[in-house]
Amino acid sequence: MEPENHTGLPVFLLLGISEKLEIQSVLYGLFLSMYLVTVFGNLFIILAISSDSHLQTPMYFFLSNLSFSDICFTSTTVPKMLLNIQTQRKVITYSGCVTQMYFFTVFGLLDNLLLTVMAYDRFVAICHPLHYTVIMNPRFCAQLLLLTWLFSVLGALPESLTMMRVSFCAVTEIPQYFCELPEVLKLACSDTFINTIVLYIVTGVMGFFPLAGILFSYSQIVASVLRISAAGGKYKVFSTCGSHLSVVSLFYGTCLGVYLSSTGTHTSQTAVFTSVLYTVITPMMNPFIYSLRNRDMKRALRNIVCSVLTSQ
Numbered sequence: 071m072e073p074e075n076h077t078g079l080p081v082f083l084l085l086g087i088s089e090k091l092e093i094q095s096v097l098y099g100l101f102l103s104m105y106l107v108t109v110f111g112n113l114f115i116i117l118a119i120s121s122d123s124h125l126q127t128p129m130y131f132f133l134s135n136l137s138f139s140d141i142c143f144t145s146t147t148v149p150k151m152l153l154n155i156q157t158q159r160k161v162i163t164y165s166g167c168v169t170q171m172y173f174f175t176v177f178g179l180l181d182n183l184l185l186t187v188m189a190y191d192r193f194v195a196i197c198h199p200l201h202y203t204v205i206m207n208p209r210f211c212a213q214l215l216l217l218t219w220l221f222s223v224l225g226a227l228p229e230s231l232t233m234m235r236v237s238f239c240a241v242t243e244i245p246q247y248f249c250e251l252p253e254v255l256k257l258a259c260s261d262t263f264i265n266t267i268v269l270y271i272v273t274g275v276m277g278f279f280p281l282a283g284i285l286f287s288y289s290q291i292v293a294s295v296l297r298i299s300a301a302g303g304k305y306k307v308f309s310t311c312g313s314h315l316s317v318v319s320l321f322y323g324t325c326l327g328v329y330l331s332s333t334g335t336h337t338s339q340t341a342v343f344t345s346v347l348y349t350v351i352t353p354m355m356n357p358f359i360y361s362l363r364n365r366d367m368k369r370a371l372r373n374i375v376c377s378v379l380t381s382q
Contacts (some may be wrong), residue, residue: 079164080238082254084154086247087342098155104354105148111357112137118370125370128191128206133360135215136184140353143177146170147248147349154247167249168233174248174349175226178325179276183218185318186280192311193287197294225276232265246342248349253341277325284318313360320355324348 087097115137119125150170154160162170195202229251237260246253251269255262291311324347361367 081241082162082164082167082238082249083160083241083243084151084162084247084249085160085243085245086151086154087346094155094158098152101148101155101350102152104350105144105152108144108350108354108357109141111354112141114371114374115357115360115367118367118374121374122366122370125366128211129188129195130366131211132184132188132191132215136181136188137357139177139180139184140356143174143181144350144353146174146177151247162249164238167254168230170249171233171251171254172226172230175229175251176222179222179225180218181321182276182280182325183221185314185321186283187214187218188314189284189287189318192314193290196291196311221276225272228268229265229272232268236260236262236265246345248345250341250345277322281322288315316359317352317356320352321348324352 088094116134119130119134147170150162191206194205198205233251233254236255236258238257239259242254242257244250244253244257255265255269258265288311324344361371
């Protein structure tokens with residue numbers, strides 16, 4: 071097919087997870103269930119934190135914002151996929167594709183930066199416990215949250231703006247269930263060198279630097295824990311940090327794998343599976359990880375359930 075300039079905007083076709091008609095209903099039910107679990111699970115986390123006075127601390131403040139970000143993150147992709155399966159239409163407009171990529175990047179970066187801030191919070195709490203309330207005061211926490219939003223909104227702009235210079239064929243088939251930037255760039259009919267450079271710069275600055283901050287925070291935490299003589303104290307610290315480390319490992323392991331291998335030779339099915347891990351599975355698992363490994367969260371959720379049952 072001949073390339074077409076943006077005077078006649080291209081049409082994108084999202085091929086989805088599978089083109090087999092016989093399993094479309096299964097995929098619809100599966101992803102609808104996972105989406106509902108993600109939304110309601112994270113809403114329960116937010117409700118539990120806002121309703122329990124014992125959870126009005128910086129750690130849970132950032133956790134509630136992470137839950138909100140996870141809801142938005144998965145909502146940029148899954149509803150469109152469910153609509154496509156339901157209507158058997160795969161079309162997404164050029165403007166819709168760019169908009170989806172922008173908000174997907176915004177909330178992906180927000181997740182990333184919130185995980186970094188949460189690691190810093192644990193570092194201060196464990197390594198500088200006597201100064202914790204002074205350092206992590208409400209004003210400073212609000213400023214950190216504002217900065218995470220600001221960096222996320224601005225950090226997503228370069229990738230989206232450079233997409234405006236790329237030309238595509240009249241009809242472009244994307245072997246994904248959403249407009250994932252590396253997959254879209256592979257299908258361009260014009261030179262994407264600048265876009266690839268921008269992709270790697272944004273991934274490096276907004277990916278590796280926060281990850282380095284997380285690793286530094288936990289290296290200091292581990293060094294501090296090793297100086298604790300009581301076994302009970304060590305267990306308490308590791309149980310507190312275990313949930314966060316589990317989420318960090320799952321998120322970074324899959325997300326960075328997709329973006330750093332964007333020029334690799336992995337198959338489209340492998341790319342789709344990896345994308346499902348960090349766009350659907352990780353946001354769905356976060357409420358379970360944080361609630362099942364945290365006694366305060368389990369108590370707060372239990373109180374909500376009891377109050378709902380007694381009110382009926």
